Amino acid sequence: xxxxxxxxxxxxxxxxxxxxxxxxxxxxxxxxxxxxxxxxxxxxxxxxxxxxxxxxxxxxxxxxxxxxxxxxxxxxxxxxxxxxxxxxxxxxxxxxxxxxxxxxxxxxxxxxxxxxxxxxxxxxxxxxxxxxxxxxxxxxxxxxxxxxxxxxxxxxxxxxxxxxxxxxxxxxxxxxxxxxxxxxxxxxxxxxxxxxxxxxxxxxxxxxxxxxxxxxxxxxxxxxxxxxxxxxxxxxxxxxxxxxxxxxxxxxxxxxxxxxxxxxxxxxxxxxxxxxxxxxxxxxxxxxxxxxxxxxxxxxxxxxxxxxxxxxxxxxxxxxxxxxxxxxxxxxxxxxxxxxxxxxxxxxxxxxxxxxxxxxxxxxxxxxxxxxxxxxxxxxxxxxxxxxxxxxxxxxxxxxxxxxxxxxxxxxxxxxxx
Numbered sequence: 413x414x415x416x417x418x419x420x421x422x423x424x425x426x427x428x429x430x431x432x433x434x435x436x437x438x439x440x441x442x443x444x445x446x447x448x449x450x451x452x453x454x455x456x457x458x459x460x461x462x463x464x465x466x467x468x469x470x471x472x473x474x475x476x477x478x479x480x481x482x483x484x485x486x487x488x489x490x491x492x493x494x495x496x497x498x499x500x501x502x503x504x505x506x507x508x509x510x511x512x513x514x515x516x517x518x519x520x521x522x523x524x525x526x527x528x529x530x531x532x533x534x535x536x537x538x539x540x541x542x543x544x545x546x547x548x549x550x551x552x553x554x555x556x557x558x559x560x561x562x563x564x565x566x567x568x569x570x571x572x573x574x575x576x577x578x579x580x581x582x583x584x585x586x587x588x589x590x591x592x593x594x595x596x597x598x599x600x601x602x603x604x605x606x607x608x609x610x611x612x613x614x615x616x617x618x619x620x621x622x623x624x625x626x627x628x629x630x631x632x633x634x635x636x637x638x639x640x641x642x643x644x645x646x647x648x649x650x651x652x653x654x655x656x657x658x659x660x661x662x663x664x665x666x667x668x669x670x671x672x673x674x675x676x677x678x679x680x681x682x683x684x685x686x687x688x689x690x691x692x693x694x695x696x697x698x699x700x701x702x703x704x705x706x707x708x709x710x711x712x713x714x715x716x717x718x719x720x721x722x723x724x725x726x727x728x729x730x731x732x733x734x735x736x737x738x739x740x741x742x743x744x745x746x747x748x749x750x751x752x753x754x755x756x757x758x759x760x761x762x763x764x765x766x767x768x769x770x771x772x773x774x775x776x777x778x779x780x781x782x783x784x785x786x787x788x789x790x791x792x793x794x795x796x797x798x799x800x801x802x803x804x805x806x807x808x809x810x811x812x813x814x815x816x817x818x819x820x821x822x823x824x825x826x827x828x829x830x
Contacts, residue, residue, distance in 0.1 A: 425611030640670030
């Protein structure tokens with residue numbers, strides 16, 4: 413069968429499996445998750461063997477050290493994946509729950525029932541543990557999932573998906589609930605993105621280039637997250653000691669993640685006091701400052717920021733810094749250069765804080781806290797499939813509940829409409 417036909421058959425099988433999974437009880441889903449956790453631990457040598465093939469190929473193809481490290485599966489990786497399976501089994505199952513039930517004047521009761529999205533296609537890069545995370549979250553929410561990992565992790569993803577299929581079968585669930593695309597041919601993705609009659613939503617996880625390519629070609633809805641250009645605005649009424657700790661955490665703790673601060677905005681009234689403290693503390697950690705002309709005059713060592721620096725996702729120890737004359741100027745800067753991911757204000761003024769929360773558009777808006785908290789685990793979702801920066805259907809971290817939707821349910825006692 414030609415590749416296009418293979419991909420279409422996968423879509424058909426996945427759609428059929430999704431209808432079965434929508435009816436599965438929580439206990440059956442949890443049984444599959446516990447079986448998978450056990451299988452990951454008992455089959456670890458098989459996983460290591462498959463991963464070794466990927467690592468050898470990566471070195472042969474000249475992948476850089478950072479990407480090879482992300483690709484590597486260790487004892488801890490397997491332990492963490494097994495732990496994630498058990499944790500997700502313990503999460504609340506939203507499927508079938510009825511919300512917002514009201515009685516209408518006619519006497520009918522109208523509510524909304526949580527239901528799975530259906531078939532989710534996830535296209536991602538590098539880390540093989542994403543295979544497990546994506547599969548178990550979609551499964552818990554009653555969805556079927558089609559996985560297309562990066563070609564550099566092909567053998568690792570293949571063995572992991574094989575273990576998932578075995579776990580589903582043992583628990584009495586359809587094996588096609590999780591399907592791994594059996595090819596590294598990039599054309600397979602193009603064919604997959606045409607299957608709007610089978611796939612309900614696509615979630616791309618990776619660099620901005622991958623996400624834009626998926627958005628351009630997909631015929632079904634895409635839950636996207638282009639990049640994380642996160643700002644922290646230090647207001648003139650901020651607690652400067654607290655602000656210094658927050659700014660340090662947001663930039664330095666893990667600079668290579670999407671919720672790290674990429675641009676620091678400082679009110680002019682406190683800039684001459686605050687920025688030298690920032691330079692001393694963050695500079696010692698290796699931060700390189702890309703400063704506006706006014707802030708460059710305050711820093712002892714910095715680079716002059718260019719237009720390209722505003723709105724740039726560095727994912728490194730680089731930081732854009734700008735002095736603003738007012739909170740309104742901070743708003744305008746964020747509106748122009750932000751990516752709808754995470755924005756924060758540091759201030760002791762309640763009314764300015766509330767105005768920031770109301771007027772700034774982002775999937776998470778913070779007052780006196782680090783942007784690093786924009787995370788499913790930190791928000792109490794348990795885990796996440798990603799962070800959506802588009803408002804339909806989810807905005808922000810997507811946990812199990814965000815992998816469901818609702819349908820109206822109506823309960824009557826013989827009512828007819830007049």
